[in-house]
Amino acid sequence: MADRLTMPQTAMPAASVRAPSVDIYAPQWRNFMFVAPFLFFFTTLLVVPLLWGMWLSFHKADTFSSGNFVGFGNYIRLFHDKVFLQSVWNTFYFVLLTVPALALIGLFLALCLNRRTRTAAVLRTLFFSSSVLSVTIVTLIWRIVFIPNVGLLSTIYGWFGATAPAFISDPSLAMIGIAIATVWWCIGLPMMLFLSALQQIPQDIYEAAALDNASRWQTLRSITLPSIKRTFILVVIVQIVLQFQLFGQAWLMTRGGPNNLTKPIVLYIYDTAFRRWDLGMGAAASEVLFILILIAAMAQYLVTRNNADRT
């Protein structure tokens, strides 16, 4: 150090103690301040409730107090509850009804509307418009379609002297009615995802195919569909995750009836936790839903990651 003070600057000895060279990309605590506000909300409102919910699911609890530790008691009660098992089945049934319909109709619309005409643009706007409505309005609209007497469906059937199927009260049709309303509501997103995938396909492939005299059907089968295979899988998984969370439509259209036949898992959680105030069991049911959705989300992660690797 003495050297450093007495020696002229031009002869800086390399070995002397010195300020380290600046590194603009070095990790620094003050940079943390930019993410801290979000992380505060993320931790207190997502991470803590997530862990708290797991903890709750092992306890007998009501709104203000959390009671005794009951181990897997809530889960055991859950899997002995016929209504819960019914709701799990209902959820899967609903996913099975809606997801293929959403994926296939969405793909069909995207293929038809993927052109630069004004009509196509207007129709794209139309098919996506229902997605911006709230579940309340969607169910109101569809109840007025399905309702006997003044319903749209019964009016149309009336023109032909027939009686419309009772989509809300008939046990075998109620879930299908909810599914129809849901497909009407949600068709915009899959269509848009397919459209953007179609626009990613390089135009010159089509030109090459045209030069090779490929028919339209051949072009579709050997170029278009293979190019959007991953998007198709992605759409299916995204829709599974979304439709697993069915709540509003079932609650507002049928209240889960008739006979719990349209009661999905989320409605079961809502009933158990916020109408019967059995928070422990409600938490346990929500953990089951979480695991189901997590599996689908993992699949989505794997698909998107492979996608990224490829490009």
Add this chain to the structure above:
Amino acid sequence: MRAPAISIKGRAFGDRVLLALVILLSIVMLAPVLWVIGLSLKENAELMANPNSVFQAPYTLKNYINTIGTSSVFIWVFNSIIVSGGLTLGTLILSSLAGYGFARLNFPGRNILFVVVLFGLAVPEQAVLVARHQIFSLLNFHNTYHGLILPGLSASFGVFLMTQYFKAIPKELDEAAMLDNASRFRIFWKVLLPLTVPAQATLGIFTFLGAWNDYLWPLISATKKDMYTLTVGMASTQTNFAQSEGIGFLMAQAVFAGAPILIVYLFFQKYIVTAVSGAAVR
């Protein structure tokens, strides 16, 4: 987008079949909405006597006048504006700061934290609903605006979106600004943030729409009628479907609630479409 096709007669027929199918689907999309609008313009008694009267005059605006005069719909619209606006503003601020932090700055544990935040994308609202409700009960947050706004601020999507967007901006801009003596915050505020306006618009519209249409959390948190959001309020009037003021009145209320959001959609269509496509390409 399609390759120029040489016209062959068979194609014209196929095109017509496709066109017919698309028209049919368009009718399915439109008819229920037109039906609702039609009903909203009719007297209740006339409807009950003959639903086909929808297709004939006389039409009336009475239901709309009743809606404006009697229902709580204005309070609910106000609540929805406060909640959706507050959540949108908060999300934009938090996501921009965090997006810049994750995309451009280095701090201890950054990569792990980002993975944790990404994991947040996979946590559905329902998985934290029960515990969140209990925590908010303890804090007396129910039936307040912040009780409705706060949960949405924990969503990871905005952070993810903004991080991707910041990463796409060339790093030379930051470096040029550093040579220009700008602090980290000044680089964020003056150089990079103005460049993220498209992403802000996209995220803002998405957040606003999502909050406006949210149903489950407001349903369990806002239990007092004057704290209902529009979505919950509308649902509450549906429960007494039969004995309510009449179908026409309900339908007028639905049109009243749905029209603004549809108009907003038509205005910001471009951003919404880019947002959806952007999410797909990522």
Add this chain to the structure above:
Amino acid sequence: MTADIEIRNVSKHFGTMTVLDDLSLSIKAREFIVFLGPSGCGKSTLLRMIAGLETVDSGEIAINNERIDHLPPGKRGIAMVFQSYALYPHMSVRDNMAFGLENIGMSREVIDARIGEAARILEMARLLERKPGQLSGGQRQRVAIGRAIVKEPKAFLFDEPLSNLDAALRTRTRIELAQLHQRLQSTMIFVTHDQVEAMTLADRIVVMNDRKIEQIGSPMEIYERPATKFVAGFVGAPAMNFVEATLDRSGRNATASFADGVSVQTEIASSQLADGKHTFGIRSEDVRVVAAGQGNADGVVDVLERLGERTLVYARLGDGQQIVGSDAGNSRVAVGHKVGLAFDGQKSHLFSETGRAWHAREA
């Protein structure tokens, strides 16, 4: 303002990969220095280290004898022009230039005066209110330079600033840069992989290859007396001819013999040279095309490149080796002709197997 820059024993690693290895360099005030080398040689990294955008793993950088490598980029008193220009897209040209001055709290009057002066020098007063997106490539380039000028820095750093311009504009901007240097009398460091830019702009060129400095020298030194075989091959177009040769060191000057018996009397002192294989090197302009049998070697013409003022003749020797020679612009040689090649011994070079170069005695 101007400054001398001292780089002492600087090394740089990315992970386990060494990018710069114990490199030292003195840059004098007002000097125009060009870092020249192929991509990946570390020249841009070295420039970014001077700017403060990369860390210095070991060694030191000093400006005017004051160590600066521990200072943040903004505090070093230097300005940089990026390859992509890095203009702030949402700010007008004026605001782009003002930003750095506002950040140090300079008064509005001084800022306006400096912007006015820079706009005058670069003849872009009418562009001041435009956004970068409304400018052509060449205009953006000017703005980037203007943004550097207004800071009145101790040194200017240029990171391949001409590579995004088309050929004609590049030549014009090159000349303008040279004039700018004359006018500002400031230290400038310029990174490029283009040897023409290096030759035309530099007071001194620093040729870099594979993490190291190969040679530092004036353009003509680099061209006429390259220190290594790499420099000889990298600088000059077409590239220098290289032929494997055996040496006869019995005379005062060495004689080089090629595989097929051709021999060239060089003016390189035998005493300097060691045993072992050598490579003989000569530039195309030092190989005259003469009538067959009249030169050091005979060859058959493979290809002709007519450049106008001269003609490059690609001739194949008996052993298949190709040599590029030059002839008058209106050369009557045609492909397939047998020609003689006369090597200028004064301009011949020899390279050892390690790449070290020897040249003729200085006149």
